[in-house]
Amino acid sequence: MKNAAQNAFSATSSVLRTIGMTFMHSFRKRDTILYPEEKPYLPPRYRGRIVLTRDPDGAERCVACNLCSVACPVDCISVVKTEDETGRWYPETFRINFSRCIYCGYCEDACPTYAIQLTPDFEMGEFDRQNMVYEKSDLLISGVGKRPGYNFYRVAGMSVGGKDKGQAENEAEPVDIKTLLP
Amino acid sequence: MIFGISEHEILSIVVTAILTIVTLMGSVIMAALMIPIERRLLGLWQDRYGPNRVGPFGSLQVVADMIKIFFKEDWIPPFADKAVFVIAPAIIMFTTLMAFAVIPFTESWTIANLNVGILFLLAMSSLGVYSVIFAGWSSDNKYALLGSMRTAAQMISYEVFMGLSLLGVVLLAGSFNLGDIVESQRGMWNVIPQFPAFVIFFIAGCAEIHRAPFDLPEAEQELTAGYHTEYSGMKFGMFFVGEYLGIVLISCLVTTLFFGGWLGPWLPGFVWFFLKAFFFMCFFILLRAATVRPRYDQLMAFGWKVLLPIALLNVAITGAIVVAQS
Numbered sequence: 001m002k003n004a005a006q007n008a009f010s011a012t013s014s015v016l017r018t019i020g021m022t023f024m025h026s027f028r029k030r031d032t033i034l035y036p037e038e039k040p041y042l043p044p045r046y047r048g049r050i051v052l053t054r055d056p057d058g059a060e061r062c063v064a065c066n067l068c069s070v071a072c073p074v075d076c077i078s079v080v081k082t083e084d085e086t087g088r089w090y091p092e093t094f095r096i097n098f099s100r101c102i103y104c105g106y107c108e109d110a111c112p113t114y115a116i117q118l119t120p121d122f123e124m125g126e127f128d129r130q131n132m133v134y135e136k137s138d139l140l141i142s143g144v145g146k147r148p149g150y151n152f153y154r155v156a157g158m159s160v161g162g163k164d165k166g167q168a169e170n171e172a173e174p175v176d177i178k179t180l181l182p
Numbered sequence: 183m184i185f186g187i188s189e190h191e192i193l194s195i196v197v198t199a200i201l202t203i204v205t206l207m208g209s210v211i212m213a214a215l216m217i218p219i220e221r222r223l224l225g226l227w228q229d230r231y232g233p234n235r236v237g238p239f240g241s242l243q244v245v246a247d248m249i250k251i252f253f254k255e256d257w258i259p260p261f262a263d264k265a266v267f268v269i270a271p272a273i274i275m276f277t278t279l280m281a282f283a284v285i286p287f288t289e290s291w292t293i294a295n296l297n298v299g300i301l302f303l304l305a306m307s308s309l310g311v312y313s314v315i316f317a318g319w320s321s322d323n324k325y326a327l328l329g330s331m332r333t334a335a336q337m338i339s340y341e342v343f344m345g346l347s348l349l350g351v352v353l354l355a356g357s358f359n360l361g362d363i364v365e366s367q368r369g370m371w372n373v374i375p376q377f378p379a380f381v382i383f384f385i386a387g388c389a390e391i392h393r394a395p396f397d398l399p400e401a402e403q404e405l406t407a408g409y410h411t412e413y414s415g416m417k418f419g420m421f422f423v424g425e426y427l428g429i430v431l432i433s434c435l436v437t438t439l440f441f442g443g444w445l446g447p448w449l450p451g452f453v454w455f456f457l458k459a460f461f462f463m464c465f466f467i468l469l470r471a472a473t474v475r476p477r478y479d480q481l482m483a484f485g486w487k488v489l490l491p492i493a494l495l496n497v498a499i500t501g502a503i504v505v506a507q508s
């Protein structure tokens with residue numbers, strides 16, 4: 001009997017307390033961000049619209065290696081490679097179908113040249129699905145994105161555009177395999 | 183004299199007709215307004231905004247929803263029992279609106295001044311069960327049937343305490359007439375001497391119109407939408423508005439029976455009535471925001487093992503006091 005009375009009391013008071021606590025929420029700040037008027041803060045590494053960046057010299061970073069395309073879990077990147085007269089690879093077309101992209105960022109991780117980068121922008125809504133397919137001209141920006149000062153060809157050990165092997169930054173001369181001298 | 187009816191009688195008929203229309207429109211509009219109010223208040227208590235885009239403070243959201251619901255396909259499942267399926271949502275609207283007829287909004291604003299007003303109310307709210315049962319049965323759908331069975335059990339058992347809790351009020355007023363009951367509260371509102379009755383009536387009323395926490399009939403998580411699973415378009419809208427009409431009705435009843443109806447200083451009677459009723463409407467919404475739904479057996483046990491003895495005890499004690507005083 002005593003137990004039952006205690007139970008009844010604690011149950012009743014817990015219900016009343018819940019009601020009171022819920023009512024006190026009238027005086028709390030609301031958590032909603034009123035989106036179109038009030039923009040949310042997006043951190044710089046937010047995974048949004050994808051861009052192709054340039055190196056500090058203004059040349060395209062992408063070398064059309066297709067690693068991003070391979071890494072992409074939904075296969076929404078298509079790259080066609082071509083070469084310029086110095087033998088440097090670059091993409092002839094670079095196409096991302098944003099209606100399939102899941103903004104996972106794997107392409108950015110896979111890219112050896114920091115060319116492809118995700119940006120804090122998600123306002124890409126379209127009425128026509130075809131408009132979600134971005135071509136290279138839509139993707140290529142004139143800045144360096146999140147990696148200022150990085151130029152793949154200045155550090156890569158590849159002979160391209162007049163720069164020979166061993167001439168890159170922090171790179172030793174190639175080993176002469178025909179000599180026995182240390 | 184026209185057709186053997188005196189001018190006086192004609193006047194009273196016209197006045198009653200106008201009052202009827204005003205009450206009808208007023209209660210339906212109030213029920214419709216409850217929808218945006220509920221959504222905004224739930225938002226407030228859950229630290230969000232709720233609909234705030236259409237019209238000032240989102241008040242026109244209900245109009246937009248109404249337009250949408252009118253243009254929805256009004257679909258009757260081919261396996262349903264058509265006549266019963268169509269009539270079910272009409273019953274709930276009909277019975278709830280009929281109940282408004284006996285509520286005294288002010289001294290002079292009562293459509294039907296019945297001397298058995300409370301019995302009429304209870305009868306009408308009992309008839310409301312048919313709506314739910316018909317809807318569940320005619321839908322020919324497991325979830326609808328389960329939902330309507332629960333509702334029937336819930337409504338029938340909670341009606342018992344609802345009626346019993348009102349007996350105390352009737353004993354104090356010495357009348358079944360709602361106007362007399364309000365008048366009897368001039369000295370002291372019934373909520374003070376009849377506090378247990380008020381609590382029981384409020385809980386039973388909540389169960390009667392199956393609002394949260396007693397919304398087992400339409401427990402979304404387990405029964406899809408309960409008895410109105412198969413309904414769409416305006417028929418669903420009628421169930422929806424019927425539920426809000428129920429809130430308005432129970433709030434009006436609580437005001438009339440326990441909080442002195444139109445009585446109050448300074449302001450006109452109607453304003454007092456409206457303010458009191460509105461407070462309880464908001465309280466219903468607060469209950470929905472705050473409480474959790476009990477299990478079905480808990481609901482039944484709570485009703486029969488807790489509320490029924492308290493209600494009986496209340497009647498016995500009130501009766502004894504009334505007899506001792508007279």
Ligand code: SF4
Nearest residue numbers: 072101102104105107
């Ligand atoms: S973010 Fe993910 S899905 Fe989108 S293009 Fe890059 S790898 Fe593909």
Ligand code: SF4
Nearest residue numbers: 062063065066068111
């Ligand atoms: S964006 Fe990067 S990973 Fe993709 S093709 Fe160009 S260089 Fe390769």
